[in-house]
Amino acid sequence: MTYADVIVNITAHALDRPFQYRIPEHLRGRLEIGSVVTVPFGKGNRPVTGYVIGLSDQPALEPERIKELSEAVLGASDEEKRLTGLAVWIRDRYGSTMLQALHTVLPVKRKVRAKESRLVILQLPEDLAGRELELLKRKHQTARARVLEALIEEQSLPWEIVTEKLHVTPSVLQAMVKKGYIRIESTRVYRKPPLPEALAHGAVSLNGQQQAIVDSVCGEWEKNPCGRFLIQGVTGSGKTEVYMELIAYAVSRSEQAIVLIPEIALTYQTLMRFYHRFGDRVSVIHSRMSEGERFDQFERARNGDIDVMIGPRSALFTPFPHLGIIVIDEEHEESYRSEQAPRYHAREVAFQRGRMEGAKVVLGSATPSLEAARAGRTGELTLFKLNQRARAVSLPEVGIVDLRTESRDGSFSLLSRPLRDKMENCLQKGDQMMLFLNRRGYASSVTCRSCGQVIKCPHCDVSLTLHANGSLACHYCGYEMPMPDRCPECGSIYLRTFRAGTEQVEEEVTRLFPQARVLRMDRDTTSEKDAQLKILSAFASHEADILIGTQMIVKGHDFPDVTLVGILLADLSLNIPDYRAAERTFQLLTQAAGRAGRASKSGCVLIQTYDPDHYAVQCAARQDYEEFYRQEMAFRSMALYPPAGSLIAIHCSCADRGHLETAARYLRLFLEKILKRTNAAVLGPADENVAKINDIWRMVLYLRGGSAELLREARRRLERYIEANEGFSTVEIQFDVDR
Numbered sequence: 001m002t003y004a005d006v007i008v009n010i011t012a013h014a015l016d017r018p019f020q021y022r023i024p025e026h027l028r029g030r031l032e033i034g035s036v037v038t039v040p041f042g043k044g045n046r047p048v049t050g051y052v053i054g055l056s057d058q059p060a061l062e063p064e065r066i067k068e069l070s071e072a073v074l075g076a077s078d079e080e081k082r083l084t085g086l087a088v089w090i091r092d093r094y095g096s097t098m099l100q101a102l103h104t105v106l107p108v109k110r111k112v113r114a115k116e117s118r119l120v121i122l123q124l125p126e127d128l129a130g131r132e133l134e135l136l137k138r139k140h141q142t143a144r145a146r147v148l149e150a151l152i153e154e155q156s157l158p159w160e161i162v163t164e165k166l167h168v169t170p171s172v173l174q175a176m177v178k179k180g181y182i183r184i185e186s187t188r189v190y191r192k193p194p195l196p197e198a199l200a201h202g203a204v205s206l207n208g209q210q211q212a213i214v215d216s217v218c219g220e221w222e223k224n225p226c227g228r229f230l231i232q233g234v235t236g237s238g239k240t241e242v243y244m245e246l247i248a249y250a251v252s253r254s255e256q257a258i259v260l261i262p263e264i265a266l267t268y269q270t271l272m273r274f275y276h277r278f279g280d281r282v283s284v285i286h287s288r289m290s291e292g293e294r295f296d297q298f299e300r301a302r303n304g305d306i307d308v309m310i311g312p313r314s315a316l317f318t319p320f321p322h323l324g325i326i327v328i329d330e331e332h333e334e335s336y337r338s339e340q341a342p343r344y345h346a347r348e349v350a351f352q353r354g355r356m357e358g359a360k361v362v363l364g365s366a367t368p369s370l371e372a373a374r375a376g377r378t379g380e381l382t383l384f385k386l387n388q389r390a391r392a393v394s395l396p397e398v399g400i401v402d403l404r405t406e407s408r409d410g411s412f413s414l415l416s417r418p419l420r421d422k423m424e425n426c427l428q429k430g431d432q433m434m435l436f437l438n439r440r441g442y443a444s445s446v447t448c449r450s451c452g453q454v455i456k457c458p459h460c461d462v463s464l465t466l467h468a469n470g471s472l473a474c475h476y477c478g479y480e481m482p483m484p485d486r487c488p489e490c491g492s493i494y495l496r497t498f499r500a501g502t503e504q505v506e507e508e509v510t511r512l513f514p515q516a517r518v519l520r521m522d523r524d525t526t527s528e529k530d531a532q533l534k535i536l537s538a539f540a541s542h543e544a545d546i547l548i549g550t551q552m553i554v555k556g557h558d559f560p561d562v563t564l565v566g567i568l569l570a571d572l573s574l575n576i577p578d579y580r581a582a583e584r585t586f587q588l589l590t591q592a593a594g595r596a597g598r599a600s601k602s603g604c605v606l607i608q609t610y611d612p613d614h615y616a617v618q619c620a621a622r623q624d625y626e627e628f629y630r631q632e633m634a635f636r637s638m639a640l641y642p643p644a645g646s647l648i649a650i651h652c653s654c655a656d657r658g659h660l661e662t663a664a665r666y667l668r669l670f671l672e673k674i675l676k677r678t679n680a681a682v683l684g685p686a687d688e689n690v691a692k693i694n695d696i697w698r699m700v701l702y703l704r705g706g707s708a709e710l711l712r713e714a715r716r717r718l719e720r721y722i723e724a725n726e727g728f729s730t731v732e733i734q735f736d737v738d739r
């Protein structure tokens with residue numbers, strides 16, 4: 001190969017295209033995708049660093065005009081090369097700039113200085129030092145004198161003491177180094193996250209089901225280096241024990257492991273279990289760490305100081321030399337998808353990294369995503385099930401409260417009569433309860449309180465949302481209709497949006513149960529650092545009887561005395577204008593139900609809803625994943641939503657509304673042209689769910705139908721079209737695949 005495509009590592013949007021350079025003779029055959037090189041750049045041929053993202057024999061312009069690259073940067077590690085290769089894949093899969101993709105996989109800027117501990121050490125023999133000190137004092141060089149005097153006492157002092165306590169500037173110290181008075185020694189210290197004291201956590205011996213999984217995965221470790229597995233097991237069925245056993249096996253073969261855990265579930269208890277098992281060969285990254293701290297953890301991984309990295313999405317890019325296994329716990333969680341370009345999904349990127357580096361991928365969930373469940377059924381993933389809780393605890397009893405009967409009887413309280421009875425009962429026994437109100441959804445879809453139907457788009461089968469101008473609109477295709485006076489299904493006049501919040505729940509609870517002690521956890525009460533932890537630990541130590549909260553409270557926390565869980569309005573997540581609404585609801589309800597009866601006490605769950613016959617509600621109540629999967633997959637297949645079909649969202653934003661509309665229309669026209677005579681279609685443009693943020697207008701188009709490759713090719717052509725047309729320069733355009 002004679003030419004290399006190089007991305008120049010400068011953070012300016014305009015430079016986000018590769019430049020071609022000739023590879024000098026001595027480097028031919030030695031460069032690969034991901035190599036870090038130095039190239040002459042711009043008019044002045046300034047040397048800059050770049051990444052090789054492609055190699056070819058074809059010159060892109062007349063060969064005389066192609067510059068020669070200067071050198072390959074030594075010490076660019078294999079890890080870095082592999083991760084750059086991964087960035088190339090991510091860029092092509094999700095559509096983003098190459099720099100955005102590079103910054104995702106090599107996230108910590110090199111500029112972050114490693115933390116050092118520096119010592120100032122006396123270089124002179126003591127008698128000579130004494131004489132020099134006299135000299136300095138006579139010359140009134142007081143700063144130098146102070147340093148020397150202190151060092152005669154101590155021989156060496158930490159840099160911080162000298163600069164901060166003796167008030168000596170670094171330049172004075174440098175001068176003293178030059179004169180041979182002192183030397184400065186620095187040792188690299190890594191910022192380690194504080195290691196919790198290992199908890200006395202008895203080792204468990206795996207049960208038959210767990211052991212079978214371990215045997216199966218380890219039995220073909222070498223034969224099937226890129227094996228992919230899904231462990232479908234209810235909360236508490238012992239998945240984490242299985243992960244740890246698999247990781248121990250990898251470590252015994254000198255391979256490393258990455259464990260992805262949703263940030264919200266990255267609890268103290270989980271970390272302790274890993275620390276207990278793997279000691280200080282474990283590290284963790286999380287979003288509250290500084291860039292420098294994260295950089296250091298990645299360095300420790302690169303240097304072989306650790307074997308296991310635990311963290312949210314970004315831990316996936318830990319530069320391990322011999323990655324053996326990637327575990328993704330709670331694989332269905334939304335937080336595994338990046339909200340910024342490139343909008344990648346950790347599951348898919350883990351598969352790709354596994355393929356490139358010969359590492360296994362193990363997914364775990366009680367309620368797998370449709371994607372994973374389907375792959376488990378087509379054989380792309382090996383599916384294992386753990387269907388009992390490891391510690392004998394019965395699953396809770398789940399009941400459904402039909403809110404339509406409540407409202408027909410004139411009761412509009414957020415606490416239905418059956419729920420109030422259970423609460424009464426629970427309080428009398430001195431047990432605890434959790435009341436859960438999912439507020440993440442959009443409160444602006446319209447539901448009939450008589451028949452429970454939500455008003456949906458006739459074209460997209462997602463709920464319409466009520467706008468301030470009084471019309472109902474679809475956020476997929478842009479369809480609009482006036483708000484009807486009566487329910488289109490049953491003719492009732494009780495068409496409403498939901499405006500329930502956790503504050504109202506708290507008011508209602510304290511009104512009905514004035515003697516109960518109540519805690520509330522939502523965005524408002526947890527804005528302060530550690531507030532969340534404080535609320536949870538107060539509840540754990542029984543300082544309250546009732547915990548009211550949003551979805552924050554349903555994840556990963558064990559409260560042995562909770563025997564009642566109330567889900568106040570399942571419809572809130574059921575009616576979000578998103579084709580995944582049923583999936584999200586099923587997951588949330590199942591998870592929330594898992595909060596009750598965790599220890600020795602048996603529990604009870606009540607789900608309140610206006611749509612009690614909905615399969616997501618019914619299946620969650622029966623804890624019947626298979627039936628849910630069957631129904632949901634039938635819906636996806638019929639409507640061609642992922643994973644049955646492909647979908648690409650094209651998010652456009654611009655400060656000028658008119659310009660945005662014009663640009664979006666042009667995108668549509670272009671796409672219609674290139675998709676003619678294919679089975680793919682363009683939907684929209686439509687306003688986004690939130691049509692304006694910070695005075696920036698937002699619209700979205702969707703590409704739907706056809707194969708993933710067809711849509712990907714359409715996206716590539718669209719990207720070229722956008723780049724070639726000045727008119728799009730003020731419009732920010734991002735792609736979102738399969739969402």
Ligand code: ADP
Nearest residue numbers: 204205206207235236237238239240241390391
């Ligand atoms: P999951 O990850 O599926 O939620 P965990 O691995 O956290 O399940 O297991 C739940 C609880 O059961 C933990 O306290 C764990 O120590 C315990 N446990 C798991 N497997 C066993 C086993 N084979 N024997 C005894 N206890 C077990």
Ligand code: ZN
Nearest residue numbers: 448451487490
């Ligand atoms: Zn109705």
Ligand code: ZN
Nearest residue numbers: 457460474477
């Ligand atoms: Zn629609």
